[in-house]
Amino acid sequence: MSKVHQYIEANKEKYLGWLEKVCNQPSVSAQNRGMEEMFTIMKELLQSVGAKTKTIQTEGYPVLIGEFQGEKEETLAFYNHYDVQPEDPLDEWESEPFQTTFRDGVVFARGTADNKGNIIARLAALDAYQAVHGKLPIHIKFIIEGEEEVGSPHLEYLAKEHTEDIRADAILWEGGMREVNNKRLHVGLGVKGIAYVELISKGAKHDLHSSEAAIIENPAWKLTWALATLKDRNDNVLIDHFYDEVKPLTDKSKQFIETLEYDENYTKENYEIDEFIDEISGYELKRRLIAEPTCTICGIKSGYLEEGAKTVLPSKAVAKLDFRLVPGQTPDRIVSLLRKHLDKHGFEDIEINQLNHLEPYNTDPDDPFVTQVLDAVAETYEEEAIIYSNLAGSSPMHKLLSNCQMPAVQVGVANTSSKFHAPNENITIQDFIQGTQLVATIVNKFKK
Amino acid sequence: MSKVHQYIEANKEKYLGWLEKVCNQPSVSAQNRGMEEMFTIMKELLQSVGAKTKTIQTEGYPVLIGEFQGEKEETLAFYNHYDVQPEDPLDEWESEPFQTTFRDGVVFARGTADNKGNIIARLAALDAYQAVHGKLPIHIKFIIEGEEEVGSPHLEYLAKEHTEDIRADAILWEGGMREVNNKRLHVGLGVKGIAYVELISKGAKHDLHSSEAAIIENPAWKLTWALATLKDRNDNVLIDHFYDEVKPLTDKSKQFIETLEYDENYTKENYEIDEFIDEISGYELKRRLIAEPTCTICGIKSGYLEEGAKTVLPSKAVAKLDFRLVPGQTPDRIVSLLRKHLDKHGFEDIEINQLNHLEPYNTDPDDPFVTQVLDAVAETYEEEAIIYSNLAGSSPMHKLLSNCQMPAVQVGVANTSSKFHAPNENITIQDFIQGTQLVATIVNKFKK
CATH class of the missing domain: 3.40.630.10 (Zn peptidases)
Incomplete structure (x- = not known):
């Protein structure tokens, strides 16, 4: 050559x-x-x-x-x-x-x-x-x-x-x-693939004075409770069968992960963070970056968003969720599991609006x-x-x-x-x- | 006269x-x-x-x-x-x-x-x-x-x-x-009194691409988990001692509540809701309106708020909470209990910013x-x-x-x-x- x-x-x-x-x-x-x-x-x-x-x-x-x-x-x-x-x-x-x-x-x-x-x-x-x-x-x-x-x-x-x-x-x-x-x-x-969805929780037809929160359902609470069922504080996704299709890493894949360089201190300084998620480092950090599916809140929006206080009971709450998927997982399957999960936990009335997907x-x-x-x-x-x-x-x-x-x-x-x-x-x-x-x-x- | x-x-x-x-x-x-x-x-x-x-x-x-x-x-x-x-x-x-x-x-x-x-x-x-x-x-x-x-x-x-x-x-x-x-x-x-606070959860110093969510903490998740510890799905506030100082209703107060008129069907039609919170009605609905302290999400804001999809890992999440307080409760006491609650549940790094209070x-x-x-x-x-x-x-x-x-x-x-x-x-x-x-x-x- x-x-x-x-x-x-x-x-x-x-x-x-x-x-x-x-x-x-x-x-x-x-x-x-x-x-x-x-x-x-x-x-x-x-x-x-x-x-x-x-x-x-x-x-x-x-x-x-x-x-x-x-x-x-x-x-x-x-x-x-x-x-x-x-x-x-x-x-x-x-x-x-x-x-x-x-x-x-x-x-x-x-x-x-x-x-x-x-x-x-x-x-x-x-x-x-x-x-x-x-x-x-x-x-x-x-x-x-x-x-x-x-x-x-x-x-x-x-x-x-x-x-x-x-x-x-x-x-x-x-x-x-x-x-x-x-x-x-x-x-x-x-x-990685992507399933990007909005979860939409609705209450009264318009925002109300927050004194009415004693008797009128708050869609922001409902959305919060629903989100909290999706992922635990160790970042395990709690949707049934979410990980079932994830293909185990081959020895070669593990070896490739080992050889990656990741400058942890540089990232910590650059992003001004003390620790990575769940205090991971080394191989586990690189493994998650390459091979771990995620469930990420990319945005939440409900009620009063400006500076200061407004005593409002929101009529709607929306969360934008981004699932990054690894080989074996498919967006359609994950969205279907998400629907089942919400239904199982009593959130039948939270809508899923699928925005983007990539296998x-x-x-x-x-x-x-x-x-x-x-x-x-x-x-x-x-x-x-x-x-x-x-x-x-x-x-x-x-x-x-x-x-x-x-x-x-x-x-x-x-x-x-x-x-x-x-x-x-x-x-x-x-x-x-x-x-x-x-x-x-x-x-x-x-x-x- | x-x-x-x-x-x-x-x-x-x-x-x-x-x-x-x-x-x-x-x-x-x-x-x-x-x-x-x-x-x-x-x-x-x-x-x-x-x-x-x-x-x-x-x-x-x-x-x-x-x-x-x-x-x-x-x-x-x-x-x-x-x-x-x-x-x-x-x-x-x-x-x-x-x-x-x-x-x-x-x-x-x-x-x-x-x-x-x-x-x-x-x-x-x-x-x-x-x-x-x-x-x-x-x-x-x-x-x-x-x-x-x-x-x-x-x-x-x-x-x-x-x-x-x-x-x-x-x-x-x-x-x-x-x-x-x-x-x-x-x-x-x-x-009723009011304690109006912001809960502020912070992550990296600026928003990141959501692919980094595999390794960088998401303040929106943390805030979600923290909020979910505050109130259960039957609308009981879970903060220790939250209800301790609430004065029991006197017979006269109960009698006054009985005499209140509340047109439930009018409200349902007007707000386009099927049920009141926890499917309450009658005396219990009037009692809650008059005598129940509340914990209300008035606003949540994190990450991408516009139409469509943006794959972002938020750097900050803020919730605005309005506690309506009944006789016996005081805003300072409630905010202090809230701080203890967050600390007890491992959310020491979520800031409380007290905006308004009225006894x-x-x-x-x-x-x-x-x-x-x-x-x-x-x-x-x-x-x-x-x-x-x-x-x-x-x-x-x-x-x-x-x-x-x-x-x-x-x-x-x-x-x-x-x-x-x-x-x-x-x-x-x-x-x-x-x-x-x-x-x-x-x-x-x-x-x-």
Whole structure:
């Protein structure tokens, strides 16, 4: 692979030029700004490297499929998106968000980290491999959607109606980053799911004077009592069967958790807290972050919310709850268990309003693709990888892959200071080049 | 008394003229509008009927004391206030708020019900009594403050520094009203107290992404758990010793509660509720309204409060709690018990911020003054009185009377449709005249 790596290094100006070009083009899906132009630039860029492209229309922005033929029968897919977040607040940018700027080895522009940098690194890897070897060793399939920043509303449609356009033997997911302090690359093998609901408790038809609380039910009390039945003070979720489907951690997963670094003192100082939840630390802390499902009050609202005192009996109380789910759990099942739990405890009249849901998605740590990626990381970087068997956050992996499950691994060219979704989004040139070399190495190693 | 009653009826135009004059003068304490003018008008009006007046300066608006000499040694005090609520929203008034308007036997103006109508009725009663009998039978002491509508901030000062100006054998409190549908007059013998606190639970120094809830404590959960320890689902307050000082109801109090009318179906329809709290009705419902201390969540606030989903781990959670206290209980004692309760249950780090407090105040239903007032009501009105041994609401009775306790009874000229604090505040001419006759009868009957 050293020749391909050298080629990438030698041609970095060309690849940075591609990056500059795609980052100079705004593509803000939330504001329908530059989306068509961006799609065309992407399509032509893929074609220029040898892809056969296909446009899949949706009710939103189209999905770009780009296929490269390789020598062997294996197919590796790349999931990316050509849309970016809005750039505001504009006055906090040190250079124009849509005018790519290079300063001290760092590339600044909206989309560098999330995730045009990854698209270009992946494309550059194919270009370099072809330049050195003439032909790719395997088939490659780019899947580039335009709605990731607005919740990927048509990914399920894509998964269901265009399954064959997605099908592959494995997929590299978008995202991924490198630690700024120790340079270790994050390798993500899955994401937690989400069930986000509102619990709504209602009383009289309008707020009353609190002297009436002696005789009129208070929905805020009812909601409080209901919430208190959901989780005990050791943070065990008390909903029957909540943990039943949680898959036990494999030895490999436990080993990956062991190898994670987590700077507990930094977090304590940064957040100004004395202890972590339940006074956990070390392995248990990392295990919970990666592998523990949660039940979180994200918001509660009832009655008088302003400064000072108002003697009011509320007519309504609402709690927003976020369940983070781990492999084995599904949002529908959890919401159904929640309903049963509330009914069982006499809270039949508390409504559940389901707002968001995302299934968890998880790649078996023993899958050969994981080993291949980790080998490729070891060949490309000096520093050992940090392996997240499950990221604490969520992502629409399951939406895309529900009909054709395949191992999914997240690696990318950003870093922990890349300012995702924020002003002065950036990546380093070094990470961009090494990330490109990594993709080329993965492509070279890939086999079923 | 028939002569005095007849005199009042015969001179009603004069007394309505007094009412018109004081209601035409704005006196909005919250906006410092017309306060000085109002004070002067009141002082001169009292003097014109024979009062010796005294002005007590405070750091706020002055208190007007007006003393009338009578034949016997007994002194009856009247507590009133010369300030009114702001008149907005102005566009909902059918006539000018500070231009007294008579329509179909009803007097409309800000202050008619709360409580210039009562001041004038009380003064008119003295005027009529003197006109018929030459001299009052007892001493009378008007205590008219100017800050009731802004929380009576100097009543405690008055009670402490001017005790002798307040001292009397009994006091008629401001407020009071008559039922619109059955014409029965409310007679109030006391008020519940209040302890209003905020419970504040803190987590990390700012809100975090909810994926961190796996390892960082959530102050909203902590507050929920703490609240759930305060009251059980049968609405028993679980704070140790909370009920210890509650005075048992006397037979007379129970009898008064029995005689109350409460239209349960009307409330159910009006508030759109199926049942009252704990499915109570009849005597138990009336008992709770009058005699049960409460613990009410008036507001809860934490994390994301807007529409839709935001995956946030809150940094802070606040609940506003209103304890309504009955005779025997005191706000300081209750807040101290609350602190002990939270500590005992492991919530040492939940802060208590005490916002408001008012002591309960209660007149013994067997006190002779109560009997005299009830006899006077029976002589003046055809309809039986409705006796509230304790009003469900609160009032600064204890603030004024802490240093010289005396029986306090609330009767007045307003009615249940008087629109207190709202546009189109009003009283009926008939209630004003009968209320004046009632005061004359009480004055006539009063003895220690």
